[in-house]
Structure formats: structure tokens, C-alpha cells
Amino acid sequence: MDVSTHIEAVQAEVRRRNPGEAEFHQAVTEVLSSLGPALVRHPEYVRGAVVDRLCEPERQVVFRVPWVDDEGAVRVNRGFRIEFNSALGPYKGGLRFHPSVNLGIVKFLGFEQIFKNALTGMGIGGGKGGSDFDPRGRSDAEVMRFCQSFMTELYRHIGERTDVPAGDIGVGGREIGYLFGQYKRLTNRFDAGVLTGKPVAWGGSHARTEATGYGAVFFAEEMLATRGASFDGRRVVVSGSGNVALYAIEKVHALGGRVVACSDSSGYVVDEDGIDVELLKEIKEVRRERLSVYAEARPTARFSARGTLYDVPCDVALPCATQNEIRREDAVALTKNGVLAVVEGANMPSTPEAVEVFREAGILFGPGKAANAGGVATSALEMQQNAARDRWTFDQTEARLAAVMRDVHAECRRTAEEYGGGADDYVLGANIAGFLRVADAMQAQGIV
Numbered sequence: 001m002d003v004s005t006h007i008e009a010v011q012a013e014v015r016r017r018n019p020g021e022a023e024f025h026q027a028v029t030e031v032l033s034s035l036g037p038a039l040v041r042h043p044e045y046v047r048g049a050v051v052d053r054l055c056e057p058e059r060q061v062v063f064r065v066p067w068v069d070d071e072g073a074v075r076v077n078r079g080f081r082i083e084f085n086s087a088l089g090p091y092k093g094g095l096r097f098h099p100s101v102n103l104g105i106v107k108f109l110g111f112e113q114i115f116k117n118a119l120t121g122m123g124i125g126g127g128k129g130g131s132d133f134d135p136r137g138r139s140d141a142e143v144m145r146f147c148q149s150f151m152t153e154l155y156r157h158i159g160e161r162t163d164v165p166a167g168d169i170g171v172g173g174r175e176i177g178y179l180f181g182q183y184k185r186l187t188n189r190f191d192a193g194v195l196t197g198k199p200v201a202w203g204g205s206h207a208r209t210e211a212t213g214y215g216a217v218f219f220a221e222e223m224l225a226t227r228g229a230s231f232d233g234r235r236v237v238v239s240g241s242g243n244v245a246l247y248a249i250e251k252v253h254a255l256g257g258r259v260v261a262c263s264d265s266s267g268y269v270v271d272e273d274g275i276d277v278e279l280l281k282e283i284k285e286v287r288r289e290r291l292s293v294y295a296e297a298r299p300t301a302r303f304s305a306r307g308t309l310y311d312v313p314c315d316v317a318l319p320c321a322t323q324n325e326i327r328r329e330d331a332v333a334l335t336k337n338g339v340l341a342v343v344e345g346a347n348m349p350s351t352p353e354a355v356e357v358f359r360e361a362g363i364l365f366g367p368g369k370a371a372n373a374g375g376v377a378t379s380a381l382e383m384q385q386n387a388a389r390d391r392w393t394f395d396q397t398e399a400r401l402a403a404v405m406r407d408v409h410a411e412c413r414r415t416a417e418e419y420g421g422g423a424d425d426y427v428l429g430a431n432i433a434g435f436l437r438v439a440d441a442m443q444a445q446g447i448v
């Protein structure tokens, strides 16, 4: 069977076996459409059905999460943990708490995570989990009871050598704290390495909170450097205003750029003086309020509930909100306004149509599985510190993060060039480089 027929057959089987899981199909198609040149060079992967095996999670756990709200009403959510691939190490990946979460979303995220984690070179497999629980508007006590119920099932599936969850959308330090507390109570073990993203005071790593946003900016910096450019004096838009966006904004400012717009699900703000990141943190992380509050507090800012921040002219766009937020028309607007680089802090924020627009226009495009790998890479650093009962300084940890991002960037360019895409084809480079590491390990470990 020739390679493209093989790839099409695997895609058709994924669609047949996982009906209705649109985001999972999209993520599989995105990766598989890069793999042709790698499979031509490695026919043994076709014979060993490596791609077929990669697309089938090793284990999928779906469970009921019952809890009681502050009014005494019983609520029921659904919990997920997809243990996708352990060829390179224990399953590793975050938990997402958001009403949009379903099996297809968790599988798309888990699938992406396999290649992202492989790219970091850090010995971590791919997994993802979460729940359709909506933390918005819930009290601390409700979030705690939900996390305790969620962990009451999850604890039997995880472990520092088995599966190590962390945060994602809707899961930050507060949730990790409640999850860890319940894990410890159920197992009677202080296994610090069972979760990452812990507060620094009891087993967390310095720079883990900042890592995804900082890492995406380091990756963008490397991309700009290939054009002899930098962030200095550049106009930047960052979508989102959660953990990834906040620290992306902070690092862009530290490097001399100016972030003039950011967003949340209610709309976006434009602030020509540059987003005040401390004010934004206070509003989003402490007060947990909507973005319009930012514009009320800043005379230089205006809030808009309609339209999109991608209409705001910029040199660099950092999508840091969620999947499929950049549609074709957004990509066209960015391109018309002269964007130089689009670098994904979120997971799969660009639709396939948007990526096509960037590709045709010759815009530098950094795919999420490479550009946002800094978060999970720093989680792996947290695991190292936990295993050694050690704590590194912020500067030491940030330097390791920066080195990982430089390596991932270089590996994407080297691989893209080697497999015929040209060094600027970061999509090809990231997909093939990640795939080869996982495929080699899977072949060496036999048919499992």
C-alpha cells in the first residue's frame, strides 16, 4: 500500500470509530497530513501499524462526578482521563474544566500532547483529562467539593510513574491544591510528583505558572530572529486573558514589545498604551471578573463586546485563548494588516482554513504543539525537582525553559528542512520531529 493510501485509510478508520468527535478528527488530520515524507523513509512504521496504533488511546477513563452545590442541590458532571500514549514516559498532560469539554475535545488535546511532549525531549508520554464542570460563578467551597469528587475516581488511575495530570483551562493553583489534598487523603501518601502546577510552597516549581506564556514568547522570539527581527518596538495582540495570555503579555513587555489588545469570552479590550498586566491579573485571577472591568479602570482602554481583536493591526499575534478561535476571516484580516508572525500559545487555536491563509501569505506560523510546549516542559522540570526533593531558583528554572524552547525551535527547523518543507515550515517540522521520537520508541517496545 502506498503511503498516502495508508494515511487516508487510518484517517477514515479514526472517523468511523470515533463518530462526531470533530476536534479529534481535526487534530488527527492535521498531524497525519504532515507524515507522508517520514513514512516514505520508514516503511517499517507502515508495516508496524505505528500510525494506526498512535491514533487509538492506550486507555480511556470516563466517569461520573457527583457533587452538592451551595444550595444543597445534587449536581452531576462527567470526568475524563485519556491515557493516550506512554512510549516516551508516564502519561502527562493537563485537566480542563470547561462546559465545552467532551470526549472529542479531550482526545484532540491528548493527541496533540503526545507530539508536544515528545518535542520537549523530556521523557513524558501524552495524556489529557477534564470535565464539563463550569467553575465560572462557583464558590470556592463548590470548586473544592467538585475537585474532591473528581479525584475520588481519578486517584486510582494516576501516579508519578503512571500518569501525571496538571492544569489547563479552568484548572489553576487553587484546583490543583484541592485535587492534591484529596489524593493525599485517599492514598495516605505525600506523592508530590503525582500532579504538577502545585504552589511553590509545597512541591511546585518556580516559573511553572509563567512557563506556557513565557515559552511561547521565547519561541516567537526565535522565529523573529530568523528574519533579523525582535519584539523590540513591535505591536502585539494576545487573545485570551487566562494563565497563558497573562504571562505572554508580561514577557512581550519585558522584551520591549507592546501588547495593545487582549480578550475573554465576553469581548476584547484595546489599550494603545499597552495592557497593564498587573491590573489584568488582579481582575482575572483575584477578582475573577470580566474584561469590561479592565476598560472601566483604565482611561486609555476601550472594551468591545462585538467584533474580534484580530481586526486590531499588529506585527505579531499570539492566540492564547482556545481551539479554533482564528477563523479564515480573522487570518485574512491579520494578513491584510501586515502581521509578521502568528505563534500559538493555546492548543489548536487556528482552524485549518486559517493556517492555509498564513501559509499562502508566507507568514511565519508557529503551531501550538511546538510553541506552547514550555508549560509541559516546566512540568517535567517540576517532576525532576520532586523526584530529587529539590527546589531550583526562578532564574535557574526559567533558563532551563528558555533552553528547551530554543531546542524545540531548532529541531522544528532542522526537521522541516530535512524532510523537504524548507526550514520555515514549522508545521511539518513539529509534526515529523514529534512523530519520529514516539514512533521509534513504539517500534523498539514491540506491538503493545
Ligand code: GLU
Binding pocket: 092, 093, 094, 095, 164, 165, 166, 167, 168, 169, 196, 347, 372, 373, 375, 376, 377, 379
Ligand atoms: N495543559 C498544558 C498543555 O496544554 C500543560 C500540561 C502539563 O503541564 O502537564 O500543555
